[in-house]
Amino acid sequence: MEKYDVKKAHKALYSPSAKEFTVVDVPEFRHIAVDGRGDPNTAPAYAHAVEALYGVAYTLKFASKRTMDRDFVVGPLEGLWRADDPAVFATRRKEAWEWTMMISQPAWVTDGMVQAAVDAVSKKKDLPALGDVRPLTLVEGRCVQILHIGSYDDETPTLDRLHNRCLPDNGLTFNGDHHEIYLSDARRTAPAKLRTILRQPVRPR
Structure with a gap:
């Protein structure tokens, strides 16, 4: 059985x-x-x-393999970040950040499968946010992205380049939430070696 891996299926987006x-x-x-x-x-x-x-992600993986004979690699954690003032990201005023944390799913995972997985997990574990897990379909379209290597708190110079040089120099402006994809496991990786994709949906200014 061949495993679906979003990072390999969409290599240009994840490398x-x-x-x-x-x-x-x-x-x-x-x-x-x-x-x-x-x-x-x-x-x-x-x-x-x-x-x-x-x-929920691992429950979906095992259910898909068992009931559909379709296996997949659980994708990396991703986050959409937003604030009334985008400058709070560069200044790292984290208390003002709003976020949507996500894990990508294969196209064959339905809303019904997600709900069934939530129900299955609820019978085994008491997780405070379990009732908040929801399916999300995201279409970002044209984006600018870069790989950041290092601590999350060291993203500021890269974000400054993005906001104040890359976008203006190319006649672009924001067209959606700041998106981060965490390729490294922060629990097992030294901060200096963390690999994070910084992605920004854009449109012509």
């Missing part, structure tokens, strides 16, 4: 350059998602969201 911004066209993707607000380092809601997402 960007770490030196230069690249423009990509991102198609429709299905996710499971949880919404929240606050500093991801200290807000209990963030930890609860991630815990619930992984619980």
Whole structure:
């Protein structure tokens, strides 16, 4: 049985350059998602969201393999980040951040399968954010992205280049939430070696 792996199926989207911004066209993707607000380092809601997402993601994987004979690699954690003032990302004012944490799903995973997985997990574990897990279809279209290597708190210079040089120099402006894809497991990776895709949907200014 061949496993579906979103990183391999969409290699150009999940292996960007770490030196230069690249423009990509991102198609429709299905996710499971949880919404929240606050500093991801200290807000209990963030930890609860991630815990619930992984619980449902692995339950979906095993259910798909068992009932459909279709297996897949659980995708990396991803996050959509937003705020009334985009400058709070560069200044790292995390208490003002709103977020949607996500894990990509194969196209064959239906809303009904997601609900069944939530129900199955609820019978085994008491996870505070489990009831907040929802299906999410995301179409970002034209985006600018780059690979950031290092601590999350060291993203500021790259985001400054994106906001104040890359977009203006190319006649582009924001067209959606700031998107991060966490290719590394922060629990097992030194901060200096973390690999994070920084993606920004854009449109002509």
